[in-house]
Amino acid sequence: MPRELSLRDALLEISHRAARRGVRIAAAALLAVACSEETRRLDGADAGGDIDAADVGGRPDAGPPGAGDDAGGGAGNDAGGGAGNDAGGGAGNDAGGGADAGPTDAASPVGSAGCGTAAPAGGSRSLSFDGRSRSYILRIPPRYDPSDPVPLVLAFHGFTSNPQAQEWLSRLTPLAEREGFVVAYPQGVVNSWNGGACCGVASTTDVDDVGFAAALVEHLSSELCIDARRVYAMGFSNGGFLSHRLACERPEVFAAVGSVAGLLTVSPCATPVPVLQIHGTDDNVVPYNGNALLGFPSVRETIEAWRDTNRCGPLQTLFTRDDVRCDGCSGDADVALCTVDAGGHTWPGGRPLPGVGRTSHTISASEEIWQFFVEHPQP
Numbered sequence: 001m002p003r004e005l006s007l008r009d010a011l012l013e014i015s016h017r018a019a020r021r022g023v024r025i026a027a028a029a030l031l032a033v034a035c036s037e038e039t040r041r042l043d044g045a046d047a048g049g050d051i052d053a054a055d056v057g058g059r060p061d062a063g064p065p066g067a068g069d070d071a072g073g074g075a076g077n078d079a080g081g082g083a084g085n086d087a088g089g090g091a092g093n094d095a096g097g098g099a100d101a102g103p104t105d106a107a108s109p110v111g112s113a114g115c116g117t118a119a120p121a122g123g124s125r126s127l128s129f130d131g132r133s134r135s136y137i138l139r140i141p142p143r144y145d146p147s148d149p150v151p152l153v154l155a156f157h158g159f160t161s162n163p164q165a166q167e168w169l170s171r172l173t174p175l176a177e178r179e180g181f182v183v184a185y186p187q188g189v190v191n192s193w194n195g196g197a198c199c200g201v202a203s204t205t206d207v208d209d210v211g212f213a214a215a216l217v218e219h220l221s222s223e224l225c226i227d228a229r230r231v232y233a234m235g236f237s238n239g240g241f242l243s244h245r246l247a248c249e250r251p252e253v254f255a256a257v258g259s260v261a262g263l264l265t266v267s268p269c270a271t272p273v274p275v276l277q278i279h280g281t282d283d284n285v286v287p288y289n290g291n292a293l294l295g296f297p298s299v300r301e302t303i304e305a306w307r308d309t310n311r312c313g314p315l316q317t318l319f320t321r322d323d324v325r326c327d328g329c330s331g332d333a334d335v336a337l338c339t340v341d342a343g344g345h346t347w348p349g350g351r352p353l354p355g356v357g358r359t360s361h362t363i364s365a366s367e368e369i370w371q372f373f374v375e376h377p378q379p
Contacts, residue, residue, distance in 0.1 A: 109149040110228040112221035119144055120223045127219050129212045136186040136216065137163045139173050140224070143180060149227035151181040151373065152220060154213060156239025158261075159199040160191045166236060169350045172366045179370060182224055186216060188238070195241025196265030197295040198286075209242055210249050217253055229378040234258040234369050236347055237286055241265060244302070247273040248309075256376035258369030261286045261345055264302040265295065272310040272333035274376040277303060278365050280343025282357050288339075299337065306335045322362045324348075336372065338363070 119140055126135045144150065153176070157166035163185035167173055176183040192200030194209045202209060217231055233254050235243040240262015247257040248269035256274035261283055279299045281288045290298035297305075306312070312331035319326040323343065328336040340348060344357015349364025 109230070111149040112224070112226040112228055114146075114221055114223045115149060115225035116146055117223070117225075119146055127212075127216060129215050130208055132189070134187065134189075134212055134216075135163075136184050137167065138220070139167075139176055139183045139185075141177050141180045141182065144182070144224075146225050149225050149230075151230035151232065152217065152224075152226045153181055153183045153370075153373070154216065154231075154233045155183055155185050156193060156233065156235030156242050157185065157188065157191075158235075158237035158239055159188075159193070161236075161238075162191060163187050166239070169236070169347050169353075170366050171350055171364075175366050175370060181230075181370075182220070182226065184216060184220060186213070193235075193238045193242040195238055195245050195262065198241045198263075198265065199238040210245060213242070213246055214250050214253050227377075230255055230373070231378075232256055232258070232373045234373075235260070235262060237261045237345065240286075244275070247275055255378040256373055258365075258372055260347055260365050260369075263296055263299065264305055265297065267305065269305070269309045272331070273306075274334045274372070275306045275310075276336045276338070276369055276372040278338045278340070278348065278368070280340040280346060280348075280357060280360070282342050283345045284357065285345040299339075303335060303337050307331075309333075310335055323360050324362045334376065338368065 120138075122138045122140045124135065125138050126133050128134070141150070153172075155166055155170065155172055157163055167185050172183055188200075188202055188209070189205075189207045190201040192202040194202040194207045197203070201207070213233065217226075220226060221228065221231075231254055233243040233246045234257065235241075237260070240259030241264075242262070243257040243259045244262055244264040245266050246254050248264065248266050251271035251273045254273065256276070258276045258278070260278045261280070262277075263286060277299065279286075279288055286296060288299050290296050290301065303315070307315075307329060310329075310331045310333040312329040312333070312335045315327040315329050315335075315337070317325065318328045318336070323341045324338060325341070326336060326338040328334060340360045340362075342358055343360050346353065346357055346359040347365050348360045348362070348368075349366065350359065352359040
């Protein structure tokens, strides 16, 4: 019977085979994280990064906050119709890192203007931008040290959803506490983001969400000790569309992005940026094979566009486990696609929701995206 290789050995073997063929690829740290345990109850001060019960809709296992939103199984959803919600994804991780969890680039952090100042209060906050008061939820990890630069992640909700619902759905805050990064959950205008072809009021009225995201990063960097080399964006559905757009239009701000059930609908993208896409094949809101009537490309078209921008080699299968397959390539920047077979419009490893298809628990999208970020600081 053949010897079963460890994940690290399997990745090294793939890289060595590719090297012998003269193909340049990097090993991927595809960590399959089972999400069988429930999110622990988080009580305490917002400034310490804990979740207020009011912010997440009460008990950790309570129903999704907000009505008719992406995290809440309402009628509205990212494609503008159908039973909307979560982003079907897979075991994403870095197409170009080692199996170890630490950053591959040992260069020193670049501390922001907020280093050395007392941390602001976390929880619900607002920022004035472009004539509007834009709100967001801020979570600061308990062991935050104002003299030590930390990563910043912006996490964008889906169409018709809200920050509380995205926090509840993704289980990202407990991960941020454990790993020591700051996370901000912004609120879209009329619960929507201008991600290009998607969605709602923000898209149809051309709200400057790219400018808002950049302004939020600048604002938080003035109040907190943020590592400018480790600023990231991630999002679900409409929030995933915006994450792709931020990579395309603000590559100097965002070191890498992760999208669950979002697509790239703006072009051209001139600067290489590491991108991880997670998507379910049975997503009926943002279909895997695209929707011409809505102006949605297919997932493969999105990946090919980033391969062109990132001057990335051929996709190679990096990892297969149960219902999840991850493909990736390395070039001027890495591209990874994790596909969940028969996955719905859901957040893998997140809270399962009715009416939007199957939620895979083979991997956790939040964990996979974070590991991808860890391995992709700004050069």
